[in-house]
Amino acid sequence: MLELRGLEAGYGDVPALSGVTLQVGAGEIVALLGPNGAGKSTLLGCVSGLVRPRAGTISWEGENLLAIAPHLIVERGLAVVPEGRRLFGSMTVEDNLELGAFSPRARAARRESLERVFALFPDLRTRRRQVVRALSGGQQQMVAVGRALMASPRLLMLDEPSLGIAPQLVRAILDALVEINRAGVAILLVEQNVRAALTLAHRAYILEGGRVVGEGAGADLLGDPHVRRAYLGPLAAGA
Amino acid sequence: MRSPGGGTEHAWTVAILVAFALLALLPLLTARDDVLNFVFLVLLSITLAQSWNIVAGYAGQVNLGHAAFFGLGALTARTLWIAGTPVVIAMAAGAAVATGFALLIGAAAFRLRGAYFAIGTLALGEILRTTVGNALPEISTLPAASIAGYRLAPRYYLALALAALSVLAVAALARSRLGLGMQAVREDEDAAEATGVSALGLKLRALALSTALAGAAGGVFAYYHISYYPSHPFGPGWTFDALLMTFIGGVGTLQGPVLGAVLYVFLKEYLTVRWVDFHLLIFGALFVAIVLIFPGGLVQALVQAGNGARRRRARRPGATT
Amino acid sequence: MTLLAQQIVLGLLLGGLYGLAAAGLSLVFGVLKVLNVAHGELIMLGGYGAYWLFALLGVDPFAALLLVIPGALLLGAGLYTGLFGFVVRAPEETRIKNSLLVGFGLALALHALAVRLWTADDRSISTGYGGAVLTVGPIAIPLIRLASLLVALALIAGLHLLLARWRWGKAIRATAEDWQAALLTGIDIRRAYLLAFALGTALAGAAGTLVSVGYSISPSIGLEWTLKALIVVVLAGLGSMLGTFVAGLFLGVAEALSAAAFGGPYREVVGLVIFLVVLVLRPQGLFGRAPR
Numbered sequence: 010m011l012e013l014r015g016l017e018a019g020y021g022d023v024p025a026l027s028g029v030t031l032q033v034g035a036g037e038i039v040a041l042l043g044p045n046g047a048g049k050s051t052l053l054g055c056v057s058g059l060v061r062p063r064a065g066t067i068s069w070e071g072e073n074l075l076a077i078a079p080h081l082i083v084e085r086g087l088a089v090v091p092e093g094r095r096l097f098g099s100m101t102v103e104d105n106l107e108l109g110a111f112s113p114r115a116r117a118a119r120r121e122s123l124e125r126v127f128a129l130f131p132d133l134r135t136r137r138r139q140v141v142r143a144l145s146g147g148q149q150q151m152v153a154v155g156r157a158l159m160a161s162p163r164l165l166m167l168d169e170p171s172l173g174i175a176p177q178l179v180r181a182i183l184d185a186l187v188e189i190n191r192a193g194v195a196i197l198l199v200e201q202n203v204r205a206a207l208t209l210a211h212r213a214y215i216l217e218g219g220r221v222v223g224e225g226a227g228a229d230l231l232g233d234p235h236v237r238r239a240y241l242g243p244l245a246a247g248a
Numbered sequence: 249m250r251s252p253g254g255g256t257e258h259a260w261t262v263a264i265l266v267a268f269a270l271l272a273l274l275p276l277l278t279a280r281d282d283v284l285n286f287v288f289l290v291l292l293s294i295t296l297a298q299s300w301n302i303v304a305g306y307a308g309q310v311n312l313g314h315a316a317f318f319g320l321g322a323l324t325a326r327t328l329w330i331a332g333t334p335v336v337i338a339m340a341a342g343a344a345v346a347t348g349f350a351l352l353i354g355a356a357a358f359r360l361r362g363a364y365f366a367i368g369t370l371a372l373g374e375i376l377r378t379t380v381g382n383a384l385p386e387i388s389t390l391p392a393a394s395i396a397g398y399r400l401a402p403r404y405y406l407a408l409a410l411a412a413l414s415v416l417a418v419a420a421l422a423r424s425r426l427g428l429g430m431q432a433v434r435e436d437e438d439a440a441e442a443t444g445v446s447a448l449g450l451k452l453r454a455l456a457l458s459t460a461l462a463g464a465a466g467g468v469f470a471y472y473h474i475s476y477y478p479s480h481p482f483g484p485g486w487t488f489d490a491l492l493m494t495f496i497g498g499v500g501t502l503q504g505p506v507l508g509a510v511l512y513v514f515l516k517e518y519l520t521v522r523w524v525d526f527h528l529l530i531f532g533a534l535f536v537a538i539v540l541i542f543p544g545g546l547v548q549a550l551v552q553a554g555n556g557a558r559r560r561r562a563r564r565p566g567a568t569t
Numbered sequence: 570m571t572l573l574a575q576q577i578v579l580g581l582l583l584g585g586l587y588g589l590a591a592a593g594l595s596l597v598f599g600v601l602k603v604l605n606v607a608h609g610e611l612i613m614l615g616g617y618g619a620y621w622l623f624a625l626l627g628v629d630p631f632a633a634l635l636l637v638i639p640g641a642l643l644l645g646a647g648l649y650t651g652l653f654g655f656v657v658r659a660p661e662e663t664r665i666k667n668s669l670l671v672g673f674g675l676a677l678a679l680h681a682l683a684v685r686l687w688t689a690d691d692r693s694i695s696t697g698y699g700g701a702v703l704t705v706g707p708i709a710i711p712l713i714r715l716a717s718l719l720v721a722l723a724l725i726a727g728l729h730l731l732l733a734r735w736r737w738g739k740a741i742r743a744t745a746e747d748w749q750a751a752l753l754t755g756i757d758i759r760r761a762y763l764l765a766f767a768l769g770t771a772l773a774g775a776a777g778t779l780v781s782v783g784y785s786i787s788p789s790i791g792l793e794w795t796l797k798a799l800i801v802v803v804l805a806g807l808g809s810m811l812g813t814f815v816a817g818l819f820l821g822v823a824e825a826l827s828a829a830a831f832g833g834p835y836r837e838v839v840g841l842v843i844f845l846v847v848l849v850l851r852p853q854g855l856f857g858r859a860p861r
Contacts, residue, residue, distance in 0.1 A: 059749055083755035095750035097743045099808065108743055111736075112755035160755065310666060356849050363604050363665040367799055368848050371841045374796060378841075382834035484792065488677065495670070529685070532678030539670045540655050 010035050010195060011056070011087075011164055016065035018051055025051040026062070027219045033164060038186070038196040040210035040227065042203050042240065048219040049199040050092055053168050056197075057089045058082050069164075084112040088162035092169045092199075094153040098142035102133055102152050105141055109159030118161050126155040129185045147178030154182065158189065165189060166197040171205065183209055203240040207231045260503040261419045268412045275401050284400050290513045291407040292468060293493060297505035298414040299461035300490035305500030306418075306427060307454035308434035309358075313369030314490055316376045317346040317459040319482030321466025323380065326388060326478075329471065339406070339467030346463025347456050354452045373484060381479035389475035403472045410468055414461050418502050426453055492531055495538055498547030507546050571707045576825040578708055584821020585718035586779055588814035590794055591801035592725055593772030599807040600745040600765035602661050603653055603668035607676035609795030611770050614679065615641055615777025616786035617687060623694045630694050630782040631716065637774045645770025648675075649763050657762055676791055683788035693785035717779040722814065724775055728768065729810045741765050745807075793837075800844040803851075 016029040025048045033039045041049050054060030056067055058079030067074040069085060077085065088109075097105050106126060110119035127134040130151040136144065141152055150170055157165055167186075171179040183205055190196050200206035207213060207227045215223035215236065223230065230236050271291075275284060296318065303311045321342035328338035353372065360368050390398075421427045432440040433447045441447055466481055489512070497508025516527045542548050594608045605611075618637045622628040628636070652675065656667050701712040732738040737760075744751040744761040751758050780786055780794075797820070805816035820840055827839035 057753055059752065078757075079752040080755050080757045083753070089753050091750065091753060095747055095753070097746045097750065099746060100739065100742060104739055107736075108739060108751075108754050108756070111740065115755070156754065310669060359849055362662060363669055364848060366666075366669050367604070367606075368845055371796065371799075371844050371848075374792075375838055375841045375845075378834070378837050488673070491670075491673075528681035529678050532674040532676075532681065535674035535677070536652065536671050539667055539674065 010070055011197070012066075012068045013052070013056070014066045014068075016052070016055060016062050016067065018048075018055055018060055018062040025219050026055070029065070029216070029219070029221055031214050031221060031224075033195055033197050035163075036190070036193060036195055037212060038190050038198065038210045040206040040213035041197065041199045041216060042206060042213055042236075043216035044239075047216040049216055050168055051219075052216070053089060053091075053166055053197075053199060056082075056087065056166065057091075081112075083160050083162075084114055086114075086161075086163035088157035088160040088165055090150075090153045090157045090165070090167040090170060092172070094149050096141045096149055096153055096156070099140065101138050101140055102144070103137040105152055105156050106133075106137075106159050109156035110161075112160060115160045119159060122159045122161055126158050129158075129188060130155055130181075145175075147174045147182075150174055150178070150182055151185075154185065162194060164195045164197065166199075168199045169201055170198070171200060171202045179205070203236070204231070207236075257419065257422060257502045260506075261415065264415050264503065264506055265412060268408060268415075271408055272405070275404055281400060284404055286513070286517060288400075288404050288407050288472065289517075290510055291404075291411040292465060292472075293489065293509040293513050294411040294506050295407070295414045295461055295465040295468075296486065296490045297493035297497070297509045298411075298418055299458045299465065300487070301494045301499060301505045302418060302421065302458040302461070303451075303454050304491075304494060305504070306421060306430045306434070307451050308430075309362075309451065310366040310491075311369050311455075311458070312366045312484075312487055312491075313371075313373030313376075314458075314462060315482050315484055315486040316369075316373040317350060317462040318466040318469070318486050319376060319380065319479070320346045320349055321463030322470040322481040323466070323478060324463075325467030326470035330388075330390070330394075335402075335406070335467075335471050339464050339471070342467040342470070343460045343463035346459045346466065350455050350459035351452060354455050355448065358448055358451050358455075370484070373482065373487060377479050377482035377484075380482055381477075384478040386477075387475050388478050395474055398474065403468070406471065407468050410461070410464055413464075415502065415506065417457060417461065421457070422502060426450065430454055492535055494545075495535060496531075496545050498545035499543075501544075501547045504545055504547045511546070573829050575708050576829050577822055578710060579714070580821040580823075580825025581818055582711070582714040582718050582783075582821070583824075584818035585721040585814070586776055586783075586817070587797050587801050587820050588817025589721040589724060589772060589776040589779070591798040591805065591817055592728060592810050592813050593769035593776070594795075594798040595802045595805070595807055595810070595813050596728070596741075596765055596772070597769040598802065600741055601653065601657055601668075601762050602664055603656055604665055604672065605653070605675075605769075606669055606672035606795050607679060607791070608672075608769075608773055608798055609791035609793065610676045610679040610683075611641070611644070611773035612777040612780065612794045613683060613786060613788060613791045614644070615774030616781035616790070617683065617692075617777070618774065619778035619781045620692050620694055620786065623696075629696065630778055631720065634720070634775055634778055637778045638771050641771040641774025642767045644774070645767035646763055648770065649766040653766060654759070654762070657759075676795070680788050680791055687788065689788055691785045691787045692781070694782040696782065711783070714783045717783045720779060721776070724772065725810050725814045728772065731768075732810070737761070737764055796844075797840065800840045803844055803847050 011033040014030050016026050017024065018026040029052060041052065043049055051060055055062045056074065058077070062075070069087065072085070074082065097108065106123060107119070110116050110122055115122065132148060133151055133155060136148065141149060144152065154167070154170065170182055174182070179202070186196055186198070186209065198206055198210065207230055210227040213225065213227055213230050214221050223233070223236065225233070271287060274287060278284070300311065300314050303309050324345040325338040325342035328341055329335050357365060357368060429445050429450045432445055433450055437447050469481055493508035493512045494505045495508070496511065497506065498504025512531070515530070538545055590612055594605065597603060597605050615637050618640060619630045619633040622633045622636060623630055652671060653668065656664060656671055659667055699713060703710040703712055703715060732742055740751065740756045741761045741764060743754070743756060744758045748758050751761070777786070801813060801817045801820055804819065805813040823839055823843065824836045828836035
């Protein structure tokens with residue numbers, strides 16, 4: 010569904026992505042791993058339209074995504090949960106969710122989408138009129154995921170959803186992702202928590218220094234010695 | 249704003265000074281007051297624009313209260329001169345008062361960055377204008393004896409000397425350590441600070457030089473006009489004129505304000521003859537075009553035209569590559 | 570004592586217009602991050618619009634609002650499309666500086682145009698009911714100014730509701746808060762900018778109308794009103810229309826008090842001084858939250 014080929018991007022003289030090629034197929038959960046500064050956020054930026062790549066192609070269901078204005082990408086079926094959530098802090102949970110369904114296609118389905126979000130995150134239903142700024146990190150993350158879901162996406166992209174969130178809430182969010190995926194939504198997950206990401210993902214790519222240096226099925230990569238050494242640490246307890 | 253290059257600026261400095269030297273001969277060649285008044289206005293405008301250029305083009309801040317310093321210089325010089333002080337000393341005192349005030353408010357003012365500095369100085373200018381307008385509402389007129397003995401030539405030469413001084417000051421500035429420091433601050437203030445450059449110190453020095461010249465120009469204004477309202481030189485129109493001339497000519501360059509001033513005064517006089525105030529409409533539009541399309545003003549346009557001509561020459565058949 | 574109370578009441582009435590004038594500027598700055606220093610000239614144009622509707626067609630100024638506001642909406646949309654739409658393409662720092670310069674060029678041009686078309690004379694709308702006064706004890710409240718205050722309050726409340734309930738109102742708020750996140754949720758931020766600018770201009774036009782009937786207008790009121798609006802915006806901070814209105818009232822009262830204390834000619838100065846003090850004491854700029 011989503012295909013990146015030979016993607017090159019950078020800021021000024023600094024190259025952030027060099028010749029990146031990856032795919033996400035329908036119904037897949039694909040993880041994107043790698044150290045800080047590897048280019049993972051830049052990659053998502055290119056797909057979502059916020060960053061302009063210097064070379065390469067991004068196609069979505071056969072269509073050239075680079076030719077589409079950023080605010081129209083949501084209409085095509087891709088939604089992003091950005092790093093740090095980027096919620097509209099001064100507005101309520103309900104307003105944030107409603108804005109998620111801004112595009113015409115999403116707007117038509119917004120009542121069902123809202124119910125689905127509340128079913129996934131019951132906590133949000135009770136807090137729907139609260140101002141987002143007042144919520145905890147984990148609750149905000151739920152709102153962020155919910156907001157992206159309101160767009161009725163076929164591909165959901167998340168940038169470091171577990172960052173700064175209490176472990177039990179991370180668990181809840183990852184479980185929610187599994188459920189979302191079961192409902193037919195493909196997921197591209199950029200994650201620091203490598204173990205959690207690999208247990209979740211069907212496939213994964215490893216990005217280092219702007220290049221894809223590894224690729225494989227989630228379970229396989231969990232057992233890969235390089236991955237274990239680089240990302241799971243010498244004290245990794247068991248598999 | 250980047251200047252096209254030291255070599256070009258050097259050439260321009262020489263050219264401008266030669267032009268000034270020729271202009272020094274003008275009163276000897278013509279007795280026509282209208283010509284001399286016109287050139288006087290151009291020279292005063294050059295100083296006004298060049299002084300504004302120092303803070304805007306070199307220290308990178310848009311000062312919308314420039315008229316305050318022009319006005320303070322005029323007020324001080326006028327008061328002293330009418331009371332009997334020799335005009336050059338009165339002018340120097342005017343410059344000193346303007347600079348003193350600038351240094352007084354400078355530290356606080358420069359806490360504001362970018363747009364906030366601009367509107368803050370705008371407010372400051374208005375405060376001074378209103379206060380002076382309230383405190384001295386009556387028109388200031390020269391005593392009859394001075395009017396009888398009024399000669400244009402000394403005014404002309406003072407304006408010429410000041411204009412030359414302002415051009416030389418900017419020429420020296422661009423190449424000095426002060427100038428280079430300012431460039432560093434202008435490009436990236438935080439990085440410059442990290443390398444030990446005191447941004448505030450540099451900005452204050454730029455402001456001091458700018459306001460000294462503006463204050464001196466105010467003194468020339470006070471010496472030139474027979475009668476005017478004391479609050480008039482504090483009016484925002486003077487700031488806006490300086491801003492327009494500098495931007496249209498090319499902010500941050502040496503020749504920009506000079507070119508802009510010449511063009512501006514020329515068009516103003518020409519357009520005013522046909523349509524009163526219409527020149528402002530044209531200039532407003534021109535100004536907008538410059539900000540959005542040609543941020544480097546005339547100088548940029550000339551450089552680009554020059555590059556274009558050079559490229560075309562190289563492409564002609566028979567030209568060696 | 571009564572004189573002071575009278576002055577304060579008059580100051581409050583004027584302050585409501587300051588608030589309305591500021592609301593438009595605040596909206597534009599908050600959403601587009603653009604400082605339109607020609608805002609006062611837009612107020613001036615609104616005033617002339619109402620004036621000529623009255624002088625040529627006999628339209629009552631309060632009724633004229635129904636014509637001036639849509640007209641100003643269109644004017645704002647035009648100014649955005651033709652001018653400020655280009656300014657917003659630059660990154661935020663250059664954008665503010667460019668907007669200052671462009672706004673200032675626009676202000677010059679509009680001022681010159683107004684002088685050319687309508688001369689520099691002061692003008693005011695005198696309606697039949699112009700002299701009517703509501704007497705509350707020893708205090709005389711000019712009815713027109715009272716009505717203007719209520720209209721201003723109603724417009725601000727209306728704007729507040731628009732931003733809170735209307736889908737595009739929420740989109741405007743979202744764009745103001747985080748334009749990149751707004752793009753990610755599918756909001757066309759250029760459309761949000763256009764709407765915000767048009768609304769801001771509409772508020773300016775309305776303020777101008779009220780100024781022309783309760784006070785007076787001339788081509789030169791532009792700079793004066795831009796500064797008033799700036800002062801109120803600095804006092805209020807961004808984000809709350811109602812807060813801006815209250816800050817406007819505050820400025821009106823502050824001016825009245827300073828006129829009583831220092832004499833009439835200095836009433837303008839106090840606002841500007843407050844402005845500078847607030848500006849300098851809040852180095853994070855007009856609207857930042859305090860540095861974390």
